[in-house]
Amino acid sequence: MRYKPSVVRPCDQIPPVELCAKVNDRLRTATNNPFDFAEHVRHRTYVVRSLPIAHPHECVVMLDAGVDALLPSDFPSLPTVSEADFDVNKTPGKGLGLFARRLFRCNETVLVEHPVVIMPYLVGPSVPLSDVYADMFGRLSAEVLQAIRSLPCPSSGKDFKDSYETILPTSTIAISLPVPREPFAELATHKALFLTATRCNHSCGPNSKWEWDEKKLSLVLTAVRQINPGDEITIAYVPPHLPFDGRREALLDGFAFECHCLHCVQPGIDIRQSDANRHAVCTFWDVDKMTSGPFAKLPAFDKWCLEPSIPAYILIDAHRRALDIIQDEGLEILDTHPGSGPGHHAHPHRDVGRHIDAIAMCYGALEDADNFLIWIRKAAAAREMDDPEQKLVFSKWMSNPMSFPVWGWRKVFCAGDAEEVKRLSKDMENGDEKGDSTVGLAACIKMGMFGFVGK
Numbered sequence: 001m002r003y004k005p006s007v008v009r010p011c012d013q014i015p016p017v018e019l020c021a022k023v024n025d026r027l028r029t030a031t032n033n034p035f036d037f038a039e040h041v042r043h044r045t046y047v048v049r050s051l052p053i054a055h056p057h058e059c060v061v062m063l064d065a066g067v068d069a070l071l072p073s074d075f076p077s078l079p080t081v082s083e084a085d086f087d088v089n090k091t092p093g094k095g096l097g098l099f100a101r102r103l104f105r106c107n108e109t110v111l112v113e114h115p116v117v118i119m120p121y122l123v124g125p126s127v128p129l130s131d132v133y134a135d136m137f138g139r140l141s142a143e144v145l146q147a148i149r150s151l152p153c154p155s156s157g158k159d160f161k162d163s164y165e166t167i168l169p170t171s172t173i174a175i176s177l178p179v180p181r182e183p184f185a186e187l188a189t190h191k192a193l194f195l196t197a198t199r200c201n202h203s204c205g206p207n208s209k210w211e212w213d214e215k216k217l218s219l220v221l222t223a224v225r226q227i228n229p230g231d232e233i234t235i236a237y238v239p240p241h242l243p244f245d246g247r248r249e250a251l252l253d254g255f256a257f258e259c260h261c262l263h264c265v266q267p268g269i270d271i272r273q274s275d276a277n278r279h280a281v282c283t284f285w286d287v288d289k290m291t292s293g294p295f296a297k298l299p300a301f302d303k304w305c306l307e308p309s310i311p312a313y314i315l316i317d318a319h320r321r322a323l324d325i326i327q328d329e330g331l332e333i334l335d336t337h338p339g340s341g342p343g344h345h346a347h348p349h350r351d352v353g354r355h356i357d358a359i360a361m362c363y364g365a366l367e368d369a370d371n372f373l374i375w376i377r378k379a380a381a382a383r384e385m386d387d388p389e390q391k392l393v394f395s396k397w398m399s400n401p402m403s404f405p406v407w408g409w410r411k412v413f414c415a416g417d418a419e420e421v422k423r424l425s426k427d428m429e430n431g432d433e434k435g436d437s438t439v440g441l442a443a444c445i446k447m448g449m450f451g452f453v454g455k
């Protein structure tokens with residue numbers, strides 16, 4: 001009985017008018033398309049079953065029958081959550097939280113986890129939801145049920161069967177399933193419950209980012225800065241680049257709580273300054289949006305090389321200031337142009353990595369070998385997870401800084417040596433056609449080294 005799928009017929013009654021209006025409104029705003037919730041539920045038949053996920057993982061689903069038919073029939077096994085890596089402890093003002101028991105390096109995978117429950121974001125079955133929940137949860141082992149019972153539940157005094165309805169909204173994450181987005185994109189959106197990741201509290205300066213792997217049906221948490229033993233592992237429930245009021249509103253609206261993270265409640269915190277700083281680093285690369293603030297009107301790298309009247313350290317100072325702000329605000333998660341748009345390249349260390357690259361490049365253009373070596377080492381370290389070819393390129397630059405493609409450019413261009421300028425400009429265009437192709441400019445651009453040239 002526990003393994004036999006149940007079928008829940010479509011709703012034969014129209015859901016309450018106010019509910020329909022609320023859902024329709026929300027989806028119209030989110031998708032820019034009209035939506036008819038009453039029509040949507042009238043056509044849904046749901047299947048409740050356990051997914052064939054390798055032991056010891058368990059997962060029960062309630063899915064639209066069409067979506068269920070399209071799901072893969074087996075799933076890759078995942079590493080099991082290592083209990084030794086985490087502690088669940090009390091954290092002031094936030095209930096329980098997930099804490100690291102060991103060091104996680106920046107960009108290291110912290111956790112990979114299958115959900116234990118998946119259900120559609122929008123449901124309208126013909127029977128009370130509490131009956132569907134009883135059917136779903138009855139398929140889980142006593143151990144998993146006990147873990148679910150311990151999750152935060154605003155109405156903990158209530159009967160357990162009823163309280164699933166209150167546990168789920170606070171503890172689930174919105175995910176998508178690998179089904180076609182046409183004709184109903186909303187059919188792909190689901191809520192999923194994860195037993196370990198659900199202990200991660202929100203921070204406005206999170207040390208991890210979460211990504212949903214639709215194909216492997218798993219949630220992946222990755223460290224965006226080093227996490228030390230004893231640190232709380234935090235993620236962002238809402239975009240941390242929003243100003244304080246925007247984050248507050250989004251958290252109240254979407255998750256019904258007021259944020260108690262350090263960036264919001266630290267004594268003496270200057271919210272206006274924090275908003276201004278966040279805005280400045282988030283718009284650093286966007287010349288159109290960055291009309292005021294510490295980074296407004298910065299010259300592009302090539303202009304800075306050519307123009308002696310532009311102060312020599314203007315770019316280095318700006319990128320260093322941006323790195324300081326990112327560190328103070330805990331915004332290492334920031335990735336303002338992940339590989340899209342002209343001159344924009346994916347970078348393994350997001351905006352932090354782009355600023356580091358930019359500083360190395362400026363010191364190279366200034367022929368400042370000591371500082372160049374410091375920053376090119378940081379740029380190489382930021383790529384430690386990448387392929388060996390890149391490592392080779394960086395080690396060449398470290399052993400012979402003059403092989404760095406823009407070495408001395410500012411000096412040469414500002415000195416106005418016409419012949420040399422002509423030669424360098426030609427190099428810029430043809431970098432790889434002559435000389436060592438692994439250190440040519442095009443190779444550098446490919447690895448995202450000069451992604452900010454177009455700024």
Ligand SMILES: C[S@@+](CC[C@H](N)C(=O)[O-])C[C@H]1O[C@@H](n2cnc3c(N)ncnc32)[C@H](O)[C@@H]1O
Nearest residue numbers: 094095096171198199200201202257259260261
């Ligand atoms: C997914 S749970 C996180 C784990 C939870 N703290 C626990 O005790 O299991 C989400 C709930 O944690 C609390 N929470 C998470 N982040 C918070 C924060 N930054 N400030 C205050 N409460 C927070 C809220 O009550 C929220 O509804």
